[in-house]
Amino acid sequence: MKYEVVIGLEIHAELSTQSKVFCGCSTAFGAEPNTNVCPVCLGMPGALPVLNKKAVEYIVRAGLALNCEIANYSKMDRKNYFYPDLPKAYQISQFDLPFCKGGYLNIQADGKEHTVGITRIHLEEDAGKLVHTPGGTLVDYNRSSMPLIEIVSEPDMRSAKQAVEYAKAIRNILLFAKVSNCKMQEGALRFDANVSVRPFGSKSYGTRTEIKNLSSFKMLQKAIDYEYQRQVSMIEKGEKIRQQTLRWNESSNRIIALRSKEDAHDYRYFPDPDLLPVILSDAFIEDVRSKMPQMPEEKKKMYIEQFQLSEYDAEVLTANSELCAFYEEVLQDYNEPKIAANWVNVELMALLNQSDMLVEELPFAACDMAQLLQNIQSGKISGKMGKGVLADMFETGKSPEEIISAKGLSQISDTAELEKIADEVLANNPASVADYRAGKEKAIGFLVGQVMKATKGAANPQSVNEILRTKLNE
Amino acid sequence: MRLCDMPLYQLSAMLDEKSISAKEIAQDVMKRIGEANATVGGYITILDEKEIMESAQKTDERIAAGARRSKIDGIPYALKDNMCTKGIRTTCSSKLLENFVPVYNATVYEHLINAGGVLVGKADMDEFAMGSANENSALSFTRNPWDTKKVAGGSSGGSSATVASGQAVFSLGSDTGGSIRLPASFCGITGFKPTYSAVPRYGVIAFASSLDQVGPLTKDIRDTAIVLDEIVKYDDKDSTSAKIATNYAQNLNNNIKGMRIGVDASLVEATDEDTKAAVLTAIEKFKEMGCKIVDLSFNHNEIMVAAYYIISSAEASSNLARFDGMTYGVRREGENVIDTYVNTRSWGFGPEVKRRIMMGTFVLSSGYYDAYYKKALQDRTLIKHNFDAAFELCDCVLSPTTIFTAYDAGKKLEHPTDAYMSDVFTPMANIAGLPAASIPCGFAKNGMPIGLQLIGNSYQEQTLLNMAYAYQQETDFHLQRPKMTGEGEKDEV
Structure with missing residues (x-):
């Protein structure tokens, strides 16, 4: 039995x-x-x-x-x-x-x-x-x-x-x-x-x-x-x-x-x-009801309907009040709910799970996370760099700004400087230039790579691409 | 008449006129304590003379500066020893608390401090306010000033005897089932239990929380009004405290023409001959003053005493559970914590307190709760309804305060419930939460005072005060003073 x-x-x-x-x-x-x-x-x-x-x-x-x-x-x-x-x-x-x-x-x-x-x-x-x-x-x-x-x-x-x-x-x-x-x-x-x-x-x-x-x-x-x-x-x-x-x-x-x-x-x-x-x-009871903080069910609905989050993301966020509170705090300084949800649920969760830590034990604040995402959004750093910065933040508790400047990670968005480097790259690689001009579109990839190499990856690849094309089409 | 035998309102007027000083009053009261304390008793703790005189001195300074705080500024008084006084031990007349010095004041005591009253001492009482003769005191003794072979009544026996014997000008007592009115009646003074919730209970060591109420014991109803004006105040530390606007002393008047007085004749019939005669004479007096007598017939007289003892004992069994020797009071160590509880409580509580704790524990036990406690609460509702109905017909209810006058101390009662059954007129006011007074209305053939009880509707303190005031204007029972043995030369005032 x-x-x-x-x-x-x-x-x-x-x-x-x-x-x-x-x-x-x-x-x-x-x-x-x-x-x-x-x-x-x-x-x-x-x-x-x-x-x-x-x-x-x-x-x-x-x-x-x-x-x-x-x-x-x-x-x-x-x-x-x-x-x-x-x-x-x-x-x-x-x-x-x-x-x-x-x-x-x-x-x-x-x-x-x-x-x-x-x-x-x-x-x-x-x-x-x-x-x-x-x-x-x-x-x-x-x-x-x-x-x-x-x-x-x-x-x-x-x-x-x-x-x-x-x-x-x-x-x-x-x-x-x-x-x-x-x-x-x-x-x-x-x-x-x-x-x-x-x-x-x-x-x-x-x-x-x-x-x-x-x-x-x-x-x-x-x-x-x-x-x-x-x-x-x-x-x-x-x-x-x-x-x-x-x-x-x-x-x-x-x-x-x-x-x-x-x-x-x-x-x-x-x-x-x-x-x-x-x-x-x-x-009195109605007054308490009207002042109730949002409950998980309600939040989940809002995330799906207004923020367009996936059912899964909404569920993960609302099953943990600290994570949810952190997420909403991030949104206060970085109003891109979908991107933020992705970073919180995927990147941040991965770090937390690896070290068996709780959200409330994080060494940095939600506003730091928001700052990181802003830096990515504005193109100051790449998304890939962002992941590294987040890992550093997790390790050291330092602010993203501190980490970016200490490591010289900031993407070069100064066009004049990029143009100077681009000119040098074009001058040093006549073969590729010729290939491109002969219709080999793929040749531009090599040239972008050379500029990135010269800037130690600090250039925004998209900007580099645009600068090179303009120069080659001149 | 000596200062210590004079009523509060008169001493207060003399202080205002500056014909006497607060120090002179205090000195005379101290002198009387020296004369009467060995025979009448009445105190558990008497403050140092130096402290008392300093307090009086401060009043005199305020009077000189034209800044007297109230009509009780400079008036010596006693507090029943169940009211917490910071820095002054508060014992409830129990061995368990004989070393207990509170770190906080009862709210009523705060009010009297603010009013400038001169605290003389902590008055004796039945242990934890359980008793009606003051013979259950574990730490002191109190006898009737009219005949020190007789009891003073209880449980506020010390509060009553000290005032009646001039060892205090007024006092505060507490009344759970008659503990102010009964000793006031036995000692020939005026006792007043306000409406439940009128006087804050914070810092008053509880006997039965839903019945306990603090009130004044005085020599004259005018004194009562003055003291009530100082203590009937809302207190946010007491959830059961009410907000009531008061101006009793100023609103006191003796025009009671047309007032309707309810009398249940069976209550008057239940008393001894002298008491019955005095009460009937008082009823005639009220008629002469233009009052109408309304016949009442309560159907709760039989169940009332039982309901009172069940409810009060149930609450007491829980209220007194905290006296376990753990955080304060006396501890009697045992082998383990249970032994320590047993040793401490077995040693510390007197027989009457133990009896009530056992009774209260029994009536709350599962299996007995419905038959006793719940039933008593239903009786309580019935008694409240009866009074609601009575007050449709009358403005106050008159009865004797006690069945008989003060009896010989040490008189053994056959059975404890015989003593309980002697409290047949007073607990109904507590059960219904109503204000009630006991005023002197005569003397028995043996010279012992007789008391008259007046019960009013909720918050109708003024009606009771006016009734009593009118009566005292027409009678002189309240002006009689017991002869103090050992009294020296008479002071002329």
């Missing part, structure tokens, strides 16, 4: 608001421990939360981007449990009335398009961070009360690959919507995977386990693959799957049980009396 895997994801994304979700503390990453804190996010007695309006705007934006229904009436609830990183001993979250419900996302995986349902998106606060030292465990509350959204999917994925593609697509959407920086190395995007298996063709679900806190796509893939194998081998041995919460151990590439259903927390959710219910008017 063959088994299929059933996967649902809970994705936590940190919102990129300036301040925390219930107080005015900064959300900047990497500050000295316990410096971005105040009585509110430290859970000091008597301190009260005040909901960050920007965070509400952001979650609504995320909800709209993921085709959700936005609730006109929502509220914040308390989730009660003790842990040293949770200073109030409750997390302010949402229980039964989240801001967003019933969305979906289309993804490409396993060579097909799949629709993944989104059950809900709710707003909550992050906890602090435990730091284990030889002297004991310390707590850093800088992260306490950072704004998080939790995006809960339906159990609609049927392979680890689909789960990864879905997670990547969510990341891309959140980046396009400008609600989260999704920096996974900073923990701004985390996944919990709910995994069960069932015989192919079965309509009912198997017992699921939840793997907590996966912090990279690679981990997500590995953990699901591992858990699938584990569950299948248990079933094949006739053992029962227990409903459990699990943790992926990256160093041992294994799964560790955290707790089983029997000792699951009773979180005693109840409405937070310190916060009023949130009433979102249709006008």
